[in-house]
Structures are given as structure tokens and as C-alpha cells.
Amino acid sequence: MDNSQLRAKNPVRAIHNSQFTIHNSQSSSSSPVYGLPSIICWLLILAFALFFSALAVQQHRAFQTNGLDLGNxxxxxxxxxxxxxxxFTLMAPIQSRLALHVEPILLLLVPLYWFNLGSPETLLIIQAAVVALGAWPLYQLAIINNQRSMVNGHLSAGYSLLAVIFPLAYLLLPTLESAVLFDFHAVTLSATFLLFAFLALEQKKDGRFLVFALLAMACKEDMPLVVAMLGVYAGLAQRRWRLAALAIGLSAAWFSVAFFLIQPRFAAGGNIQLDRYAWLGDNPPAMLWTLFSRPDMVFNHLWQQANLPDYLIRLFFPTAFLALFSPLTLLPMLPTLAVNLLSDNPFTWRLEDFHYGAPLAPFLFISAIYGIQRINEWANQRMANGRMVNKHSPIRSFAILLHCLLLVFSIIYHHYRGFTPLARPFAWPEVTTHHQRLAALLATLPADAPVFTQSNLAPHLTQRPIIYGDFAYFTDPHFPAPAKAEEIVLDVTSFENSGGLHQFLRRELLESGHYQLVSTEDWCHRICSRPIRQAQ
Structure with missing residues (x-):
């Protein structure tokens, strides 16, 4: 059956025809997956993991991490x-991480804490390493597409090196890098699991797909929505409706349990994440009704407040907008786009500096791979007119041009928005004498003492039963503290004296007679309740 006959029978599948048949004409020993390109890819993975592990740890040692969310x-x-x-108590009155997010993936890290291997630095290193590994399935997807083209006579094995451009551009993506550097969030890990899940889907390895889909869903309560869209993709693009139904069914079940049962169970007053969407309504049905009944209000929010045009330009620019040529593979981005852009929290509207854009990264570059393939197919039909394409064909040069275009756009965007020495401005965090003295001061605290401290000191003190970080502890007489803070540690150089807060704390703590200043050095203060406990 030729392409025209197939297109007449199934237009949706025909659009992606060459994407869904794995060609095995080459043995694994001769496949470029095992040659020089794979070595380059693994070197990129290693470089990213080492550099961003070191950078994240250095940020932590320079007190540039936070109680939210690395500390908690x-x-x-x-x-x-x-x-x-x-x-956890860092966000009292909230007492459980489950009130914030449902992230079963975190339980896989608990054994590290059994053997005293778990720490904020460990979490940062794991995050960088897992994210780096996402480049491998992306590279394999690119190789698969090049192999398909080679079977059709479009590309030779020498052009398999072009596949390395995708993991390189992926690891240069500022959205991904900022997620790695902004504390620790389980949802950042989902990017890698989603890439492996998509690769398994394309390879028709259903068991492996389900494993990685479950891992992705375990990263955050809204990730089942992304996996459900992978199921929709499997149905529309591959006509694998049984697998699609299974993926959608599992996703719907877990999302319902996590969002409507687990989170409200641990959060007084219901699911606290819904507060970001209160402008749409008081409850989920009301929010859905507003989405469909008030398009003017929704449009105003997306266009003016969330600045949708700017967001989309910055989202697709690193792929030279080639991702737009593969709309089906963009489908899994829709839930994350909705969660981020419909929120009233301006932080979620930003692709960099925070972690909210991490789940978008996999499908952005998957779509770039298939977008280039679709453009090549279109160019082949227009330029080759059915003739055999030789090595000097303009089709081949056009394919190289598209890959290079993506790389150039990726490097340009990284230069202005990225987080490596290739970007501007870049500065390696400095651990100063002040930071060293501050670390020494924190080491004097008793290991089990209830502590109050500020956000950037909190991750250095969280391995204890009770720690507070909300200044309402002092200002609200009804603050629900399970125990009195025996130790208070403040670095007045790194938190703002907003509304005379410094003077207020001095008056309430020291002049009340309940606390006394134990030590002060370089504007770092240790204040203890009476009587003073000594570190063991």
C-alpha cells in the first residue's frame, strides 16, 4: 500500500505514518545507538549531571536554597x-506533605535516610542526575526517526550524528535547568519518566510504558492528566485503543484519589491547590462551568494577566518553532499549560526561575523531532517527486539545515536565559566567610531542639522533628505550634526588615524575658529560650 492509499484510509495515522513503525533492518551491533553518537550523548548527560549537581550544591552551601520546598x-x-x-512543620499549621502534593515517588528516597545518606545535598544531586538521564530516551527517539529515514533512503548512517542535537538542545533548555536549580521538586523528575514512557510507547513496549507512566504519575497529583493525554495520543496516532483506555482509566482513577481524597484529607478546609483557581469559582464544577460559559473572562486572564503570547513565544523559540509541526505530540502539554496559565499565581506563568515548566520540556523536544520529520516528508513529496533521493539530494541538505536551525535557536535562547557559563550573566555562587560563620553557628544547635528560622537557613536545619519558618509564629497569638521554639536563628543580612520586623523581633523576643541572645557574629544571631540547652 503506497502513501496515497494509506492517507485515504486513515488520514490521522498517515500524518505520522513513519513515526509508528520501528524498523529493525539493522542489527544492534551496527546501529548508531551504540556508536559515536551514543558516546557523545552519554558525555552530555554526564556533563549536565556533574555541573548542575555541583552548582545546586554550591547554591545550598551559599544559603541560596529555601525552606519551600527543599527544606520541607x-x-x-x-x-x-x-x-x-x-x-513536616515548616509550614504549620500544615502537618503533612500530602496536604501540599501527592508524590509517592518520594518514598523511594526514604531508605537513604534510614542509612543517614539522605540530606538536602543528596536530593539536589539526585534531581540533577535524573533530569540528565532524560536526554537518553530523547536521543533514542531521534535515532529511531533517522533510522526510518535511512530505510526509506533519505538519510545515511553518517547523519545519525544529527540525533545528538536533540539531547544537547534539551539539556540547554533554561526551563529545565531552572527547575533543577530551584530547590527540589518531585515533579521535576517527571520529565525523564515521561520521556521514557513515550519512547516505550513508540517501541510498542506496553509493560515498560506502564512502568514509566506510573513513575510519572507518582511525581505529582496532576501528572495523571499528562499520562491520560499520552493515552489519547496512543489512540489517535497509533489506533491502540485498548492501551489508550487503560492509560486513561488508570490516570483518571489515581487523579481522583489523589486530588479529591488524599489532599483534602490532610489539608484543613479542602484542597489548598484550588485556591489558585478561585477566580473561576468556589469548587471544581463551578470552575469548569466558568471555563466554558465565560470565555471572555478566561481569555482576559490568559491574554493579559498570564501574557499568553509571550509565554508561547518563549516556550517554542528554543525549538525554532519546529515543534509546532507535530500537533499530536504536543497534546500531553495541555494539562500542564492549563495548570500553569489558569493559575492566579504569577510564578506559574514563568518558564524560568521556577520548576513549573519542567513537564513541558519532554514534549517540546519530542514534537521538534517529529516536526522535522514531517517537514522532511513534505519536502520530499514536493522536491523529489517520487524519485530516489541520493546523497547529494537537496532533501538531505534541507534536513541538516533544520537540525542546525534548531541548535542555533536553542543556543541563542540559552545565551540569554540559561544557567551555565554559556549564558549571560552567569556567576558561580560564592561561599563567603559570612556563610562559613553562619554554618558554624547552626552546628551549635541541639539536634532535637524545636527551631524557628528564616527560609534560606531552613534547609540546613530540617532534620529534626519540629522547625518553624512562618513569622506568624510571633505575630499570631493563635498560631498552631505543636511545641515552643527553643532556638531561634536569624541572619539579618538576608531577610528584609519589612515593616520594622527586626525591631519587632528584638522587642518581642529579648525584651520579653522569655528568650536571651546566646551568640551574635557577623549579623548572625542565635536566640534561645530560657534555660539554654547545649548541643550534644
Whole structure:
């Protein structure tokens, strides 16, 4: 059956025809997956993992990490290892990580804390390493597409080196890099699991697909929506409706349990994530009704407040907008786009500096791979007119041009928005004498003492049962503290004296007679309740 006959029978499948048949005409020993391109890919993975692990750890040692969320994840895991399941106090009155997010993937890290291997630095290193590994399935997808083209006579094995452009551009993506550097978030890990899941889907390895789909869903309560869209993709593009139904069914079940049962169970007053969408309505049905009944209000929010045009330009620019030529593979981006852009939290509207864009990265570059393939197919039909394409064909030069175009756009965007020495401005975090003195001061605190501290000090003190970080602890007489803070540690050089906060704390703490200043050095203060406990 030729292409025209296939296109007449199934136009949706015909659009992606060459994407869904794995060619095995070459043995694994001769496949470029095992040659020089794969070595280059693994070197890129290693370089990313080492560099961003070191950079993230250096940020932590320079007190540039935060209680939200590195600190509260570390405390929740440490408490779990001590028998207090996902308990944390850094965001009191919230007492469980499950009130914020449902992330079963975190439980895989608990054994590290059993053997005293878990720490904020460990979490940062794991995050960088897992994200780096996502380049491997992306590279394999690119190789598969090049192999298909080679079977059709379009590309020779020498052009398999072009496949390395995709993992390189992926690892240069500022959206991904900022997620790695912004504390620790389980959802950042989902990018790699989603890439492996998509690769398994394309290879018709259903068991492997389900494993990685489950891992992705375990990263955050809204990830089942992304996996459900992978199921939709499997149905529309591959006509594998049974697998599609299974993926959608599992996703719907887990999303319902996580979002409507688990989170409200641990959050007083219901699911606290819904607060970001209160402008749409008081409850999920009301929010859905507003989405469909008030398109003017939704459009105004997306276009003016979330600045949708700018967001989309910055999203697709690193792929030279080639991802737009593969609309079906963009489908799994829709849930994350909706979660981010319909929120009233301006942080979620930003692709860099935070972690909210991480789940978009896999499908952005998957779509770039298939977008280039579709453009090549179109060019072949227009330029080759059915003739055999030789090595000097303009089709081949056009394919190289598209790959290079993507790389150039990726490097340009990285230069202005990225987080490596290739970008501007870049500065390696400096651990100053002040930071060293501050670390020494923190080491003097008793290991089990309830502590109050500020956000950037919190991740250095979270391996204890009780730690507070909300200044309402001092200003609200009804603050629900399970125990009194015996130690207060503040670095007045790194938190703003907003509204005379410094003077207020001095008056409330020292002049009240309940606390006394134990030590102060380089504007770092240790304030203890009476009587003073000594570190063991």
C-alpha cells in the first residue's frame, strides 16, 4: 500500500505514518545507538549531571536554597524515616506533605535516610542526575526517526550524528535547568519518566510504558492528566485503543484519589491547590462551568494577566518553532499549560526561575523531532517527486539545515536565559566567610531542639522533628505550634526588615524575658529560650 492509499484510509495515522513503525533492518551491533553518537550523548548527560549537581550544591552551601520546598521535602523524608509519615512543620499549621502534593515517588528516597545518606545535598544531586538521564530516551527517539529515514533512503548512517542535537538542545533548555536549580521538586523528575514512557510507547513496549507512566504519575497529583493525554495520543496516532483506555482509566482513577481524597484529607478546609483557581469559582464544577460559559473572562486572564503570547513565544523559540509541526505530540502539554496559565499565581506563568515548566520540556523536544520529520516528508513529496533521493539530494541538505536551525535557536535562547557559563550573566555562587560563620553557628544547635528560622537557613536545619519558618509564629497569638521554639536563628543580612520586623523581633523576643541572645557574629544571631540547652 503506497502513501496515497494509506492517507485515504486513515488520514490521522498517515500524518505520522513513519513515526509508528520501528524498523529493525539493522542489527544492534551496527546501529548508531551504540556508536559515536551514543558516546557523545552519554558525555552530555554526564556533563549536565556533574555541573548542575555541583552548582545546586554550591547554591545550598551559599544559603541560596529555601525552606519551600527543599527544606520541607527533606524534613518530610527525615520524619518518615523516623516513623512519622511525611510529617513536616515548616509550614504549620500544615502537618503533612500530602496536604501540599501527592508524590509517592518520594518514598523511594526514604531508605537513604534510614542509612543517614539522605540530606538536602543528596536530593539536589539526585534531581540533577535524573533530569540528565532524560536526554537518553530523547536521543533514542531521534535515532529511531533517522533510522526510518535511512530505510526509506533519505538519510545515511553518517547523519545519525544529527540525533545528538536533540539531547544537547534539551539539556540547554533554561526551563529545565531552572527547575533543577530551584530547590527540589518531585515533579521535576517527571520529565525523564515521561520521556521514557513515550519512547516505550513508540517501541510498542506496553509493560515498560506502564512502568514509566506510573513513575510519572507518582511525581505529582496532576501528572495523571499528562499520562491520560499520552493515552489519547496512543489512540489517535497509533489506533491502540485498548492501551489508550487503560492509560486513561488508570490516570483518571489515581487523579481522583489523589486530588479529591488524599489532599483534602490532610489539608484543613479542602484542597489548598484550588485556591489558585478561585477566580473561576468556589469548587471544581463551578470552575469548569466558568471555563466554558465565560470565555471572555478566561481569555482576559490568559491574554493579559498570564501574557499568553509571550509565554508561547518563549516556550517554542528554543525549538525554532519546529515543534509546532507535530500537533499530536504536543497534546500531553495541555494539562500542564492549563495548570500553569489558569493559575492566579504569577510564578506559574514563568518558564524560568521556577520548576513549573519542567513537564513541558519532554514534549517540546519530542514534537521538534517529529516536526522535522514531517517537514522532511513534505519536502520530499514536493522536491523529489517520487524519485530516489541520493546523497547529494537537496532533501538531505534541507534536513541538516533544520537540525542546525534548531541548535542555533536553542543556543541563542540559552545565551540569554540559561544557567551555565554559556549564558549571560552567569556567576558561580560564592561561599563567603559570612556563610562559613553562619554554618558554624547552626552546628551549635541541639539536634532535637524545636527551631524557628528564616527560609534560606531552613534547609540546613530540617532534620529534626519540629522547625518553624512562618513569622506568624510571633505575630499570631493563635498560631498552631505543636511545641515552643527553643532556638531561634536569624541572619539579618538576608531577610528584609519589612515593616520594622527586626525591631519587632528584638522587642518581642529579648525584651520579653522569655528568650536571651546566646551568640551574635557577623549579623548572625542565635536566640534561645530560657534555660539554654547545649548541643550534644
Amino acid at each position: 521535602v527533606d524534613q518530610a523524608l527525615w520524619n518518615t524515616a523516623q516513623g512519622r509519615f511525611l510529617n
